[in-house]
Amino acid sequence: xxxxxxxxxxxxxxxxxxxxxxxxxxxxxxxxxxxxxxxxxxxxxxxxxxxxxxxxxxxxxxxxxxxxxxxxxxxxxxxxxxxxxxxxxxxxxxxxxxxxxxxxxxxxxxxxxxxxxxxxxxxxxxxxxxxxxxxxxxxxxxxxxxxxxxxxxxxxxxxxxxxxxxxxxxxxxxxxxxxxxxxxxxxxxxxxxxxxxxxxxxxxxxxxxxxxxxxxxxxxxxxxxxxxxxxxxxxxxxxxxxxxxxxxxxxxxxxxxxxxxxxxxxxxxxxxxxxxxxxxxxxxxx
Numbered sequence: 001x002x003x004x005x006x007x008x009x010x011x012x013x014x015x016x017x018x019x020x021x022x023x024x025x026x027x028x029x030x031x032x033x034x035x036x037x038x039x040x041x042x043x044x045x046x047x048x049x050x051x052x053x054x055x056x057x058x059x060x061x062x063x064x065x066x067x068x069x070x071x072x073x074x075x076x077x078x079x080x081x082x083x084x085x086x087x088x089x090x091x092x093x094x095x096x097x098x099x100x101x102x103x104x105x106x107x108x109x110x111x112x113x114x115x116x117x118x119x120x121x122x123x124x125x126x127x128x129x130x131x132x133x134x135x136x137x138x139x140x141x142x143x144x145x146x147x148x149x150x151x152x153x154x155x156x157x158x159x160x161x162x163x164x165x166x167x168x169x170x171x172x173x174x175x176x177x178x179x180x181x182x183x184x185x186x187x188x189x190x191x192x193x194x195x196x197x198x199x200x201x202x203x204x205x206x207x208x209x210x211x212x213x214x215x216x217x218x219x220x221x222x223x224x225x226x227x228x229x230x231x232x233x234x235x236x237x238x239x240x241x242x243x244x245x246x247x248x249x250x251x252x253x254x255x256x257x258x259x260x261x262x263x264x265x266x267x268x269x270x271x272x273x274x275x276x277x278x279x280x281x282x283x284x285x286x
Contacts (some may be wrong), residue, residue, distance in 0.1 A: 017176075029086055030079040035172045038079065041072050042157055043150075044275060050143050073108050080104035080161075083168045094165060107164050118156045121193060123184075125152050127216065128194040145180035148197025148217075158187035189223075191215075192243070206238035208256060213243045218268070220250035226273065242278070 015021050022029045044051050048061060081104035087094045095103045129142045129149055142149050158173040160248055170187035176186045183200045185191075188207035195211065197203060199219035202237030205211075209223045225237035236256035245260050247253070248268040253260065259275040260266060266276070276282055 028080045030168055032172065034075070034079050035169060036176050038072065038075055039154055039157075039173055039176050041068065043077075043153065044068065045072065045115070046122065047143050047151060051235040053203070057123075062164075069112060073112060076108045076111070077101070077104045079169060080107055080166055083166055087167045091168065094167075107161070107166060110164065112161055114160055118160070121156055122149075123199050124194045124228055125149065125196065128196040128216070131196075145152075145185060151177050151181045151183040151197060151200060152191070152195055153184055153216065155185045155187065155189070155191065159189070159191070162187040167257045189238075200226055202250075208236040208239040210240040211261070212241060212245070215241055215243070216246045218247065218249040222248050222252045222254070 002147060007191065015179045027062045040051075045065070048065070053118065067127050081100050084095050084100040084103055088100060094100075114259070125148065126139050127141055130139065154177040156175055158170040161173070162170040174185055174187045181195065181200060183203045185203075186207040186209070189209040189211065191205075191209075191211045192213040192215070194214045196216045197218075198216065200217075202220040203217060204222045204224060206224050206227075211223075228235070228237055238256060239253045239258040241247070241253075241260045242262040242264075244263045245266070245267040246264075247260075250269045251266050251272070252270070253272045255273050257275070258273060260272075261276055261278030261280060263279040264276050265281045266272065267281070270282055270284055272282065
């Protein structure tokens with residue numbers, strides 16, 4: 001037996017010993033490529049005609065949208081069913097008496113019912129981008145090229161699946177957009193209307209973060225957790241940002257009990273681990 005054959009045998013032994021093998025078949029896990037494809041198709045559904053040149057007169061738009069929704073719903077059902085089946089294998093009773101296929105179909109139906117509401121949120125986010133940066137000369141430019149708007153668009157979708165207890169897929173969606181934009185928003189983060197991210201690279205928003213309406217973040221902001229024990233992971237670990245707050249570049253705000261009061265301005269590169277009253281200004285003093 002040559003060295004390569006021995007290495008192969010050792011690798012197969014490690015499969016037996018440690019697991020971590022995604023077996024093919026009906027219980028297979030969702031794949032990165034499938035989620036990537038779904039995310040891109042959802043972007044096209046959110047903003048028809050922006051990512052691909054299609055006819056958007058009334059008749060064509062109606063027919064194209066019906067076909068896209070039908071095809072995308074089938075793809076989503078398959079991936080959601082895989083994710084729910086994964087939880088069942090871990091002993092979590094997540095599918096109910098109708099089985100994982102029925103549960104997946106229900107979630108996907110609810111998602112498409114929610115999609116017009118998600119688009120309304122994004123309309124307000126788009127307005128916030130127009131108010132927030134002089135370079136945003138039109139909504140077209142924001143939709144096509146602003147990483148912050150891309151990130152919040154997919155976050156609002158991922159957050160829906162997070163709220164409906166779909167495992168794996170919400171985080172896979174958020175990590176796909178993280179790779180594209182450099183913006184890391186956990187799908188559990190609760191974000192209000194008219195949210196604007198300027199530049200965006202390096203932003204981190206933790207799972208239990210709560211962000212109010214009309215909040216603006218700049219690049220490098222961290223809304224994170226203080227170090228906690230594993231058994232405390234279910235508690236609120238990330239800060240609350242109230243309405244009308246602006247947080248400038250590289251500010252770090254940590255802790256589940258930390259509240260940044262309404263109307264406050266947080267300067268660049270500050271470190272905050274305790275609450276700030278409403279209408280405060282916090283900045284580094286030379």
